[in-house]
Amino acid sequence: MITKDMTRDLIGRQAVDTHGAKVGKIGQVYLDERSETPTWATVNTGMFGTKESFVPLQGADIDDGAVSLAVAKDEVKESPHVGRSDERLTGSEEGQLRHHYGTQDAAAGRSGHGTAADGTAGADRGRGASDDAMVRHEERLRVGTESEETGRVALRKYVVTEDQTVTVPVSHEEVRVEREPIDRDGDAGTARSGAMGEETHEATLHAERPVVDKTTEAVEKVRLDTRTVTEDEHVSDTVRKEEIDVDDPQQALRRDRDARS
Template structure:
């Protein structure tokens, strides 16, 4: 793993417990390979603890080291100021039980006082700074248009009824009585004797009169319900993106 790829990586102990995130990477002066890292530990991650990378393995979830979380948190307190002195590196070797190679022995992982901090690995995580001596790394970013939906109120529908008066005309059959005079001769044999005089009789006439009555009856039900209607809308917006240009010297311009 390159130094710039280690910065910000999650660190786990052999039990799988999370220790913290890599803050700084220290390189071996001999091999220029990552040899130590500092990990954010303590309350709110304000403390940085040194962890050796000997035997560490990189996995999809992060970096797995060979020392327990408590062991790492109790490591000697050393300020990550860009350089480890010989005494500081000796203290770390002794604490983690890593053999220290003596003078005249081949240099390697245990070399003390040979581990300047690669500060630029942190800068590379943010893009635009130098990584190894033979390469330049710059991160290009761009905006991406992400569109979602949010349900909002667009209107309200009320059911309301009111009274309207209208005129109706209905034809009703009515009957009435009328006087009809019928005259017929009297049989003398049945008439008998009568006296001449005045007489009066009264006949009552009847007629039908329309009578109006009103009654409220239910005639109709009105129901309102909602239904989902899906339609397609085109969303258009402007996004920004970075472009990287390489300025190369023109042939013959370098002397």
């Protein structure tokens, strides 16, 4: 049960319906002017929380940090769009709400006016049954933003094969025959003059050949990063406003102005 002492603690809490579905956050709490018992509250509903609807606090309670209402979410969505001020509910406005939700006043036979408990400044709309003033209302657009997932980007590493050609200089040995004549009177070295016979000399040849080896090296780091880009987007919707015309077939206003002039 919602008591007077719990009034301030209700504001800003999440409201849930009879099935535990989220309805919206409590905006203002309205007290009965006689008993000061919390009777009504406004909840921010609709896209971006731009619509305010009245919900009854009769039968409501705080459960696990949320305000558990005794009405269904669909009832809140279909609640009458009464002309609400920031301070009071008139008797006729409260009557429309009670008729919609099927609630009754705690004190039989009376219909108390609701007064906002948060003290928000605003024009006084409900002055009493004897006030003949007509109040004009307008709808205003309240636009916010919400974050949603628009896509995902992933880094994927895979292996590709490509041909690579590298030029490598290689060398090899070649054999050549050198002939050195021996003079008759010269030094023949180890050659023995007059000795004949078979003899063999061998030379070992060498050549370089390319040798291919592979190594794996780290060449760069690649990571994903995000940045926020702000751009203007135009949002359009239709709003309603009330107009007040004067039905004065007898031109009473004109006569009154002429009399005062």
